[in-house]
Amino acid sequence: MPVKPKAVALISGGLDSMLAARVVQQQGVHVEGINFFTGFCVEGHTHAIRKRDQARPKRNNALWVAEQLGIKLHIIDIIEEYKKVVINPKHGYGANLNPCLDCKIFMVGKAREWIAENDFDFIVTGEVIGQRPMSQRKDTMPVVARESGAEDRLLRPLCAKNLPPTLPEREGWVQRDQLFDFSGRSRKPQMALAEQFGFEDYAQPAGGCCFLTDRNYSAKLQDLWQARGTRDYELDDIMLLKVGRHIRPRPNFKMIIAREEGETRFLQGYRKSFIHMHPVSHRGPLVLIDGTPDADDLLLAARLTARYSQGRDAERVEVSVVRNGVSESLSVAPISSQEMPDEWHI
Numbered sequence: 001m002p003v004k005p006k007a008v009a010l011i012s013g014g015l016d017s018m019l020a021a022r023v024v025q026q027q028g029v030h031v032e033g034i035n036f037f038t039g040f041c042v043e044g045h046t047h048a049i050r051k052r053d054q055a056r057p058k059r060n061n062a063l064w065v066a067e068q069l070g071i072k073l074h075i076i077d078i079i080e081e082y083k084k085v086v087i088n089p090k091h092g093y094g095a096n097l098n099p100c101l102d103c104k105i106f107m108v109g110k111a112r113e114w115i116a117e118n119d120f121d122f123i124v125t126g127e128v129i130g131q132r133p134m135s136q137r138k139d140t141m142p143v144v145a146r147e148s149g150a151e152d153r154l155l156r157p158l159c160a161k162n163l164p165p166t167l168p169e170r171e172g173w174v175q176r177d178q179l180f181d182f183s184g185r186s187r188k189p190q191m192a193l194a195e196q197f198g199f200e201d202y203a204q205p206a207g208g209c210c211f212l213t214d215r216n217y218s219a220k221l222q223d224l225w226q227a228r229g230t231r232d233y234e235l236d237d238i239m240l241l242k243v244g245r246h247i248r249p250r251p252n253f254k255m256i257i258a259r260e261e262g263e264t265r266f267l268q269g270y271r272k273s274f275i276h277m278h279p280v281s282h283r284g285p286l287v288l289i290d291g292t293p294d295a296d297d298l299l300l301a302a303r304l305t306a307r308y309s310q311g312r313d314a315e316r317v318e319v320s321v322v323r324n325g326v327s328e329s330l331s332v333a334p335i336s337s338q339e340m341p342d343e344w345h346i
Contacts, residue, residue, distance in 0.1 A: 004028065004029070004030050005029050005030070005121045005122070005168070005171075005173035005174075006029065006030045006031075006032070006119070006120040006121050007024055007029050007030070007031050007032075007120060007121060007122050007123065007124050007155070007168070007173075008031070008032050008033070008034050008074075008111055008114060008115055008118075008120050008123055008124070009021035009024070009031055009032070009033050009034070009071075009123075009124040009125070009126075010033075010034055010035075010036075010107060010108070010111060010123070010124070010125045010126070011033035011034065011035050011062045011065055011066060011073060012035070012041075012061075012062065012126070012209070013035070013041075013060070013061025013062040013064070013065055013203055013209060014061070014065075014126065014202075014203050014209075015126075015187070015190055015191075015194060015199075015202045015203060016126030016127070016128060016131075016158060016190060017065065017125065017126035018065045018068065018069065018126070018194075018199065018202060019126060019157075019158060019190055019193055019194060019197070019199075020124050020125060020126040020156070020157045020158055021033065021065075021069055021071065021124060021126075022069060022197050022199075023157040023158070023178070023179065023180070024124050024155070024157055024174060025069065025071075026178070027173075027174045027175060027178060029173060029174065031069070031071050031124070032071055032072045032073070032074065032120075033062070033065070033066045033069070033071050033072065033073040033074065034073070034074045034076065034110075034111055034114060035062040035073060035074070035075045035076070036076050036078045036082075036107050036110060037075055037076065037077045037078065037079065038078060038079060038082045038210075039079045039082075039235050039238040039239075040086075040210050040211045040212050040238060041209040041210050041211070061203045061209070062075070063075075065202075065203075068199065074114070076110070076114075078106075078110065079235055081106075081110075082106065083232070083233070085099050085102045085103055085106050086099060086212065086233075087231045087232070088231075089101075089102035089103075090102055091105075091134075091143075094133070094134045094213065095213075095215070096212060096213055096214065096215050096217075096218035097212045097218040097221055097222065098134075098210060098212040098213040098218075099212070100132060100134040100135040100213075101134050101135045101140055101143065101144070103135070103210075104125075104127075104135045104144050104148075105143070105144050105147045105148045106148075108123060108125065108144055108145075108148035108150050108154060109147075109148035109149055109150070111123045111148075111150070112148055112149050112150045112153070115153070121153070121168070121173065122153040122154070122155055122166070122167060122168045122173070123150055123153055123154050123155065124155050124156075124157060125154065125155075125156055126156075126157075126158060127141065127144075127156045127158070127159065128156075128158050128159045128182045128183060128184075128190075129141065129159045129162050129163075129182075129183045129184075130183045130184045130185065131183075131184065131185055138162070138163075141156070141163065151167075152164075152166040152167045152170075153166070153167050153168070154166065155168050155169070155174065157174075157179050157180060158179075158180050158182045158190070159180065159181060159182050159183060160176065160179035160180065160181075161176065161179055161180060161181035162181050162183055180193075211238075211241075211242055217241060217242060219346055220241045220246055220346050221233070221241055223246075223248060223254070223346045224237060224241065227248070227251065227252075227254065227291065236270070236273075240256060240270065240288075240290075243256070243258075243263050243266055243267065244256040244257050244258050244259060244263050244267060244288075245257040245258075245259055245308075245345075246345075246346040247304065247344050247345055247346065248344060248346055249297075249300055249301070249304065249344050250293075250297055250300070252291050252292050252293065252297065253289055253290065253291030253292060253293040253297055253301070254289075254290050254291060254346065255287050255288070255289055255290075255301055255304060255305075256287065256288040256290065257285050257287050257304075257305070257308055258285040258286045258287070259285070264285060264286045267286050267288055268286060270288055271286075271288075271322070274288040274289055274290060275288075275289040275293065275298070275321065275322065275323045276288050276289065276321075276322050277289070277298075277301065277302060277305050277319050277320060277321045277322065278305065278319070278320055279305060279306060279309040279310075279311060279317050279318065279319050279320075280318045280319065280320045280329065281311060281314075281316075281317055281318035282306075282309045282310045282311030282314065282317055283309060283310045284305065284306070284308060284309025284310060284311070284317075285305070285308050285309070287301070287304075287305045287308075289301055298321055298323075298330070299330065299332065300335075302319040302321060302330045302332045303332045303333060303334060303335040304335050304340075305317075305319050306319055306332050306333070306334035306335070307334040307335045307336075307340075309334070311334060312334045313334070314334065315333065316331050316332065316333060317331070317332055317333075317334055318330070318331055319331075319332055
């Protein structure tokens, strides 16, 4: 009996990677999935804690896609290795702090290592020519294949007919006439193919879970690097940057202010790591203080905390400040909007 070819598919949780894996599956190839955890693709967590996202699925989309495909999914933590991609991308950033081309090269390179270690034959991705301005252009696709080391063991089933034949096609592991020639940013061909395969529920077709593509998130990460004087981060930093209202009244400290109950519960887990405060005379948010504030800074922070409480129009608000396990109470006048320049908001 001939040996069944084996492929690993990069599964992001989006529609394209799901379709690419199914196209190869249907040609009799044994497919398993691989998902790389960078820390930046954490939309499921955001949906779980924000009231406005309550209607959205609370799931890991990559695991959910693997379940729909009936394949094994390998989730690999690359947080530490991925830092060099985010901090110093060879090919630069996109519109924000998204190192898309370097990211794709890195992940395909990790997949190449994985297939070598696990005796698999080739790699499958859901890339489509012209879909993304940085990493999915006809001139950058050969760069990904070359610099990742995958070379022609990298198959892109959704746009393969627009590219030279790869090893899986030449070896007869997959038939080229059963692959596709999708191109451009329209998702209509993918949505039609999803309907053909019977996929009715899938992640937003034009979406993407990486927070580095988000302008507001990137501004917060840039601010963090500038304040600390180093381009570095930890997983807790990644998570905190996407929660709450971030305000930097002075260069030496910033405030993370919960906007609703779900964020308050999340930030409570960090109380022991930060100076924190909350109003006690009126209902109001939990606030974390990141940095090295002095007494005057804490007084200003307390006034800002009062502003975001139900006592914003009161003459005085009592605010509890906890530092190194010691609590004190400050009676402050809420800061007015005229005293808050726009540049304080990150």
